[in-house]
Each structure stands twice: as C-alpha cells, then as structure tokens.
Amino acid sequence: MTKITQKQLIESLKQFKEIKPRKEWAVLLKSQILTEKETVIVSVPAKRINFMDAIASVFSQRKLAYSFAVVLFLIVGVFGFAQHTVPGDLLFPVRKVAEQSQAALTGQSGLKQSVANLNNRINDLVQVAKEGKKANIPSAIDEIKTDASYLTKSLKSSKTENSQTIKDIVSSLKTLADVPGTDLTATPAIKGLYQAVVQSQIVDLQETTLADEQKETLSQAIELYNQGKYTEALEKILLIGK
Amino acid sequence: MTDSINEQFGQIYDQYIDKIYRFVYVKVDSQEVAEDITSKVFTKGWESYQNQSSEIKNPGAFLYQIARNAVVDHYRDKGRTKTVSVDVSPDIADPGTNAQDMAILSADVSNIKKAMQKLEKDHQDILIWHYLEDVPIADIAKLLNRPAGTVRVMLHRGLKDLKNIIQES
Numbered sequence: 001m002t003k004i005t006q007k008q009l010i011e012s013l014k015q016f017k018e019i020k021p022r023k024e025w026a027v028l029l030k031s032q033i034l035t036e037k038e039t040v041i042v043s044v045p046a047k048r049i050n051f052m053d054a055i056a057s058v059f060s061q062r063k064l065a066y067s068f069a070v071v072l073f074l075i076v077g078v079f080g081f082a083q084h085t086v087p088g089d090l091l092f093p094v095r096k097v098a099e100q101s102q103a104a105l106t107g108q109s110g111l112k113q114s115v116a117n118l119n120n121r122i123n124d125l126v127q128v129a130k131e132g133k134k135a136n137i138p139s140a141i142d143e144i145k146t147d148a149s150y151l152t153k154s155l156k157s158s159k160t161e162n163s164q165t166i167k168d169i170v171s172s173l174k175t176l177a178d179v180p181g182t183d184l185t186a187t188p189a190i191k192g193l194y195q196a197v198v199q200s201q202i203v204d205l206q207e208t209t210l211a212d213e214q215k216e217t218l219s220q221a222i223e224l225y226n227q228g229k230y231t232e233a234l235e236k237i238l239l240i241g242k
Numbered sequence: 243m244t245d246s247i248n249e250q251f252g253q254i255y256d257q258y259i260d261k262i263y264r265f266v267y268v269k270v271d272s273q274e275v276a277e278d279i280t281s282k283v284f285t286k287g288w289e290s291y292q293n294q295s296s297e298i299k300n301p302g303a304f305l306y307q308i309a310r311n312a313v314v315d316h317y318r319d320k321g322r323t324k325t326v327s328v329d330v331s332p333d334i335a336d337p338g339t340n341a342q343d344m345a346i347l348s349a350d351v352s353n354i355k356k357a358m359q360k361l362e363k364d365h366q367d368i369l370i371w372h373y374l375e376d377v378p379i380a381d382i383a384k385l386l387n388r389p390a391g392t393v394r395v396m397l398h399r400g401l402k403d404l405k406n407i408i409q410e411s
Contacts, residue, residue, distance in 0.1 A: 009405050012354045013373040021263040021277065029281055030255050033288045034248050 086124045088139030111158045114151040115165060118193075119172045121147050122179075129179055141182065145189035152189070155196045169197055170234065177231075185231050194230035201237045214240045251291050254301045255284060261302075262309050265370055268358055269313045279316055283309045303385050310367065357407040365400030372397055 004012075082094035099120065103113045125140040151169070173194065176184060184190045202225060205218050221236035262283055267276040287305050291298060298304045358366055364386065371377040371385065379397070383390040 004405060004408055006401060006405065009354075009401065009408070010373055012351065013369060015351055016264060016268060016355075016370075016374045019264045019267055020260050021280065022273075025277055026259050026263075029284065030252065030259070033255070033284055034252060 086128050086133065086136050086140060087121070087143040088128075088133075088136035092139075111151075111154045111165060114147065114154040115168050115172070118144065118147040118151050119168065119175075122172050122176045125179055125182065126175065129182065137182070141184065144176065144184065145187060148189040148193045152192045152196045155193075155200060166197060166201065169193070170238070173197070173234075191230060194234060195225075198225050198230050198233045198237060201234070205237065205240060210240070247292060247295055250295065251288055254287075254291075254305075258302060258305050259284070261375055262305055264374055265306065265309050265367075266313060268355060268370055268374070269366060270316065271359075275316065279309070279312045283312050286312075300384075306367075306371075306385060310363070314363075353408060353411060354404075357404055357411065360407050361400055361403055365396060365403060368393060368397050369400050369404065 078091065078094055079098050082091040082098060085092045085095050099117065100113075103116065121140065121143040125137070125144060128136045128140045155169075173190075176182075176190070185194065198221070202218070202222055205214075210218060217236050217240050221233045221240070224230075224233035224236060259280070263276060263280045266279045266283070267273070270276050270279065283305060286308050287301075290304075290308075291301075358369065361369070367386070368382055371382050372379070377385075379390050379393050382397075383393045386393060388396075
C-alpha cells in the first residue's frame with residue numbers, strides 16, 4: 001500500500017473491532033481465574049515451606065505416626081493382657097469392657113450375654129480357686145453375685161428364654177456348686193437365680209403333657225419351691241427332663 | 243461476600259475480555275502471545291481485585307493499565323524491539339465499507355498491524371482506544387492522566403505517523 005487516505009486508514013483500524021478471542025479460551029480462562037482463589041489460598045503456605053520445614057514436616061508426621069503406633073500397641077497390649085486377668089486384678093475392668101464390646105459386636109441378646117457373663121465369672125472363680133489366689137476369691141465371688149443378680153432380672157423380664165439357655169444356666173450353677181470351699185447357694189443373688197430358673201421351668205412343665213410319674217415329680221418340685229428349697233426343686237425338675 | 247466479589251469480577255471479565263484481548267493483540271505478534279498476556283492481565287487483575295475491590299473505581303482503566311505494563315514486560319523479557327513479524331491475520335470484515343475498499347483493507351490488515359507496532363506506545367494506545375473501542379477523547383485523557391487537548395493532538399499525530407509508516411512500507 002503506497003497511498004492511503006486518512007478515512008481509509010480509520011476504516012482499516014475499525015476492522016480490528018472484529019478481533020475477538022477464541023470463545024472456548026475465554027470461557028476456560030474465566031473459570032480458571034475465578035476458581036483459582038481457593039487454590040491460591042491453599043498454595044500460598046505451601047510456597048513458603050522451605051527445605052527445613054519440609055524435613056520438620058516429615059519428622060513431625062513420622063512422630064505422629066510413631067505416637068499413634070505406640071498408643072495402638074499399648075491399647076492392643078493392655079486388652080491382650082487383660083484377657084488373662086481375674087477379678088481383683090488391676091486390669092480386670094478392661095477385660096469386662098472387652099467382653100461387653102465383643103458381645104455388642106456379635107449382637108448377643110441381653111439374656112444370652114448375662115448367661116455368658118455369669119459363666120465367665122464362675123470360670124474365673126474356678127481358676128482363682130485352682131491357682132490358689134486367695135486374695136482374688138472375694139472379688140470373684142462379688143462378680144458372680146453381681147452377674148447372678150443381672151441374670152435373674154434378665155430371666156424374669158425375658159419371655160423368650162429357650163431350653164438351651166436354661167440348660168446353660170443350670171450348667172453354670174452346677175459348676176459353681178462344685179467349686180470347693182465356696183458354697184454360694186445360700187446367698188440372695190444365687191438363691192434368687194435358682195428361684196427364677198425353677199419358676200420358669202415349673203411354668204413350662206405345667207403347660208407340657210407329662211406322664212403320671214413326671215407329674216408326681218413336678219408336684220414334689222413345686223412343693224420344694226414353695227418351701228424355698230430351690231436347689232432341690234431344680235434337681236427334681238432335671239429328673240423330669242431325663 | 244466471596245461469591246459477590248466473584249460475581250462482580252465475572253461481570254468485569256465479560257465486559258472487558260474482548261477489549262483487553264484486542265488491545266494486546268494489536269501490540270504483539272501472535273494469537274498465542276496475545277492469549278498469554280491477556281491471561282496474565284486478568285489473573286493479576288483478579289488478585290488485586292480480591293484485596294482492594296473497593297479502591298478500584300474504574301475497572302476498565304485498571305485493566306488497561308495492567309495490560310500496558312504486561313505488554314512492556316513482554317517485550318522487555320523477550321528482548322525484542324517493537325518491530326515484529328505478524329504471523330496471524332485476523333479473519334475480519336468491515337460492513338461499513340464497499341466491496342473494493344473491503345478487499346483492499348482486508349489485505350492490508352497485517353500491514354496496518356505491523357505499522358501500529360512501530361508507533362510510539364502512547365500513540366498506539368490512543369488509536370486503539372479511540373478507533374477500536376470508541377472511547378471518547380475525554381475518557382482517554384483520564385486513562386492517560388493528560389489534558390484532553392494533548393490527547394487530541396496525540397491522536398492526530400499518531401494517525402499521521404501510522405499513515406506515513408504504511409506509505410513508506
């Protein structure tokens with residue numbers, strides 16, 4: 001172009017009005033810029049971290065991980081060690097917590113859990129007596145009384161107890177009765193449990209068709225029950241089942 | 243509050259993206275460079291806007307100032323002179339001219355752009371604002387912080403210089 005008028009030049013310049021950025025680029029840039037704020041805020045501290053900070057951060061994270069591992073190890077160790085404790089030991093409450101947690105996780109019903117708890121405490125007493133840990137015997141007995149009371153309440157409030165549950169209770173009571181030097185049948189807690197078991201069995205047997213001989217035995221069991229001789233009444237009831 | 247600032251800057255972006263891109267595009271040698279610089283302009287603008295939105299009374303002037311500095315930085319960083327090759331010719335048409343003029347003008351767009359880049363920076367800016375963006379002389383005077391009469395003279399001189407550069411090429 002060798003010659004151009006001012007008007008043509010102005011018209012040429014105005015052609016540049018049609019210049020526009022690529023639409024997709026403009027849209028992308030806008031979204032990048034407007035969403036960058038959060039990124040900037042997050043990345044600013046990161047830019048300030050120098051080499052020493054990074055090392056400290058790694059050690060700090062490791063320290064945290066080690067602390068966590070130690071705590072975890074201690075927890076596992078305490079729970080593991082507590083499994084071998086008996087009533088009267090320092091860590092016995094931990095064992096009880098573990099048992100309750102386990103029962104909750106396995107979805108055991110209140111009655112079954114009470115039966116299992118009593119059985120565990122009776123086994124503890126057996127172990128304490130066997131190992132001659134005289135100092136632990138009072139605690140073991142107290143635990144049995146407590147769990148027997150809970151089981152009695154559970155048994156009275158439960159309407160769904162089955163024969164297996166009763167068998168388990170009877171078995172535990174037999175085991176308890178066999179522990180040398182610890183006759184607990186006269187204690188209110190154990191006596192109450194015997195009463196509850198016998199009462200439950202009498203009700204069941206009265207609704208069952210029995211032979212004449214069995215009926216006679218049941219009558220004797222009821223009589224013993226009324227006299228407050230629950231252990232003897234239970235022995236009679238067990239004869240009916242045989 | 244954050245959403246409000248986002249929305250405000252989003253509106254400013256929509257209003258000025260074409261203008262700033264054009265402003266930059268005329269001064270540099272390629273679409274890629276224009277996009278890169280425009281991107282920097284709005285990114286920097288957004289960073290400043292988040293901290294001092296209440297102090298920015300004229301977003302247009304604010305962005306144009308960033309753009310002017312960004313173009314200067316671009317040439318300084320690249321160690322280039324203002325004489326640069328033009329490798330992209332915009333696909334544009336001017337509905338305001340007849341067919342013969344349009345053919346002449348379209349063919350010469352690259353030359354005009356090249357010639358524009360040889361002008362003084364202030365002359366470039368004034369020509370772009372006045373003829374490309376239809377900014378009144380009074381507003382350009384405010385953008386440059388100069389008297390309107392001076393701007394008018396600079397506009398006339400810039401146009402004359404541009405014409406001479408084109409005719410000498």
